[in-house]
Amino acid sequence: MKRSAKDINERSPWQEMTPGGEIYEGGTAKDYNTGEWRTHRPVWDPEICKQCLLCAPFCPDSSIPVKEKRRMDFDLMHCKGCGICAAVCPFGAIRMEQEVRE
Amino acid sequence: MSRRDRLSGNEAVAYAMKQIDPDVFAAFPITPSTEIPQYFAQYVANGQVNTEYVTVESEHSSMSTCIGAEAAGARAVTATSSAGLAYMYEMLYVAATSRLPITLACVNRTLTGPININNDHSDAMGARDSGWIQIYAENNQEAYDNYLQAMRIAETPDVRLPIMICQDGFITSHAVENILLEDDAAVKAFVGEYRPEAALIGRESPLAVGPYDTCPYCMEHKVMEAEAMKNAKRAILDVAADFERTFGRKYGFFEEYRMEDAEVALVLIGSTAGTAKACVEDLRAKGIKAGLIKLRVFRPFPMEEIARALAHVKACAVMDKCEGNSACGGPLFAEVRSACYDLPDRPKLINVVYGLAGRDCPVTDIERVYRHLMRILETGETGPLYIHMGQRTAEEEVL
Numbered sequence: 001m002k003r004s005a006k007d008i009n010e011r012s013p014w015q016e017m018t019p020g021g022e023i024y025e026g027g028t029a030k031d032y033n034t035g036e037w038r039t040h041r042p043v044w045d046p047e048i049c050k051q052c053l054l055c056a057p058f059c060p061d062s063s064i065p066v067k068e069k070r071r072m073d074f075d076l077m078h079c080k081g082c083g084i085c086a087a088v089c090p091f092g093a094i095r096m097e098q099e100v101r102e
Numbered sequence: 103m104s105r106r107d108r109l110s111g112n113e114a115v116a117y118a119m120k121q122i123d124p125d126v127f128a129a130f131p132i133t134p135s136t137e138i139p140q141y142f143a144q145y146v147a148n149g150q151v152n153t154e155y156v157t158v159e160s161e162h163s164s165m166s167t168c169i170g171a172e173a174a175g176a177r178a179v180t181a182t183s184s185a186g187l188a189y190m191y192e193m194l195y196v197a198a199t200s201r202l203p204i205t206l207a208c209v210n211r212t213l214t215g216p217i218n219i220n221n222d223h224s225d226a227m228g229a230r231d232s233g234w235i236q237i238y239a240e241n242n243q244e245a246y247d248n249y250l251q252a253m254r255i256a257e258t259p260d261v262r263l264p265i266m267i268c269q270d271g272f273i274t275s276h277a278v279e280n281i282l283l284e285d286d287a288a289v290k291a292f293v294g295e296y297r298p299e300a301a302l303i304g305r306e307s308p309l310a311v312g313p314y315d316t317c318p319y320c321m322e323h324k325v326m327e328a329e330a331m332k333n334a335k336r337a338i339l340d341v342a343a344d345f346e347r348t349f350g351r352k353y354g355f356f357e358e359y360r361m362e363d364a365e366v367a368l369v370l371i372g373s374t375a376g377t378a379k380a381c382v383e384d385l386r387a388k389g390i391k392a393g394l395i396k397l398r399v400f401r402p403f404p405m406e407e408i409a410r411a412l413a414h415v416k417a418c419a420v421m422d423k424c425e426g427n428s429a430c431g432g433p434l435f436a437e438v439r440s441a442c443y444d445l446p447d448r449p450k451l452i453n454v455v456y457g458l459a460g461r462d463c464p465v466t467d468i469e470r471v472y473r474h475l476m477r478i479l480e481t482g483e484t485g486p487l488y489i490h491m492g493q494r495t496a497e498e499e500v501l
Contacts, residue, residue, distance in 0.1 A: 002300065002307075014322035019262055019330075020201040021323050023310035024300060 005031070030078075034061075038081035040096045042074055048093040055085040055094065104282040104349070111239070111274035114246040114281055115181070115207045115267070116141035119151075121289040122253065124205075125176035125296075126154045128167035130186065133219045134271035135209035138181035161186040165193035165204075172202040173311040175301025177253065179204070183271060184211035187225045191232070197264045198233025199327055200312045203256030204264040206234070207249065210372070211271040212459040220460020221271040223371060223424040226400075227433045233327055235265040235334050236401040240357075240375045242279045244398075245269040247351055250284070251341045253293055258337040261330050270373040272460070284349055292348050331402045338399055355404035357396040358411055360386060364393025366475035367412065367449075369438050370421035371397045374456075374463055381468040392472050397434070405441040412442055415449040417475040423457045431455075431488045450484045454501070456491040467491055470501040 129139035422432025435453035
């Protein structure tokens with residue numbers, strides 16, 4: 001039986017998982033939180049941003065969503081906080097802040 | 103209709119491969135299995151098979167090729183020995199945990215060092231915990247027959263594990279014996295087509311194979327794999343039963359040779375069984391109740407069945423053609439001794455490590471083991487548990 005990734009979670013018994021961890025659909029990484037490794041968080045200032053879009057293609061984790069030729073705020077569920085976006089921004093519109101957990 | 107021919111063990115396996123006509127053969131030669139890809143290359147050159155013959159630069163790559171091909175939905179095979187199998191080690195686990203039913207013809211050769219090309223079982227025994235099904239042959243006929251059964255066992259939907267079809271390097275791989283070969287059409291009908299439920303290509307639905315498995319999930323996948331190995335026991339017997347109905351030759355987890363009233367018995371794997379059977383006949387003629395268990399299936403290990411077969415035996419020697427380097431015996435000894443633990447009246451058990459790196463094991467050596475078991479019966483003392491046989495020694499021999 002081909003079980004959907006949405007039906008498998010950290011409470012699933014082994015009998016309800018897939019052989020070898022096979023995944024029978026695309027794009028499932030979108031639903032998986034890999035942003036928790038981050039020690040530094042990028043903060044975007046839309047007032048300074050000129051929407052040059054240099055940051056988006058430099059992001060190694062596709063964590064800067066672009067819609068209708070304009071970047072949106074960061075996808076912090078997948079951003080690892082590498083800071084490349086802040087380094088390549090020509091206008092200083094991205095700064096890195098220490099990630100704090102309550 | 104069966105045809106009588108004479109082939110070496112390597113030829114027999116290559117011939118079975120030709121009859122099955124697998125989708126992919128990942129080829130890298132190593133003694134003593136080199137002839138398998140060599141013969142198969144001729145079949146490819148002659149247009150006798152439709153197989154994609156992929157020549158690679160190492161065994162790590164040949165197993166990787168099989169993994170990719172099998173995940174794509176193809177039936178993939180390879181052959182190797184000794185250091186070649188060791189070089190695949192990482193990928194053997196990937197194949198098994200990814201649940202890809204690859205078929206590997208393993209022509210057993212010792213592991214270096216010092217460098218040696220001759221037979222023992224240390225290569226396959228090193229991979230005994232890798233999640234591969236392992237089936238061993240006594241002779242060329244069994245190597246051929248085991249190969250014909252391999253894919254159906256491995257591809258059984260609730261098994262889906264890779265399978266190693268093992269035979270003794272040079273002893274069976276290069277010795278030419280009489281053999282019964284089956285018709286191409288009958289073999290193809292018996293083996294059938296490979297139709298996995300999911301595959302990377304040729305399907306409308308997507309598939310990801312071997313994704314990163316985090317801590318909350320990976321153990322569950324390992325348990326699934328362990329369950330699959332238990333399921334393989336049933337699959338091996340089912341396929342053997344159909345093989346017997348189709349071709350008339352009977353197979354199980356092991357062969358019991360004159361075990362029905364045996365007081366002393368050996369448990370061993372592979373071609374030495376032929377030598378031991380001759381010895382059993384000699385001893386029986388002298389009134390000694392000797393028996394033999396020739397193990398065919400080492401993984402999954404038929405624990406309850408072995409225990410039942412040994413329940414009435416008084417003394418037993420487990421013969422390892424592999425040095426365990428455990429300071430307490432070889433891998434077959436560990437399994438058999440553990441299997442007998444729950445018997446209310448278990449036999450006295452010793453381990454004899456023999457035949458390492460091609461060291462010959464004549465009938466006279468097998469007789470020494472049986473005589474030693476008789477002495478254990480007479481004295482009631484088991485004595486040393488972990489004995490080597492066949493090496494020169496300056497000390498007094500145990501056997």
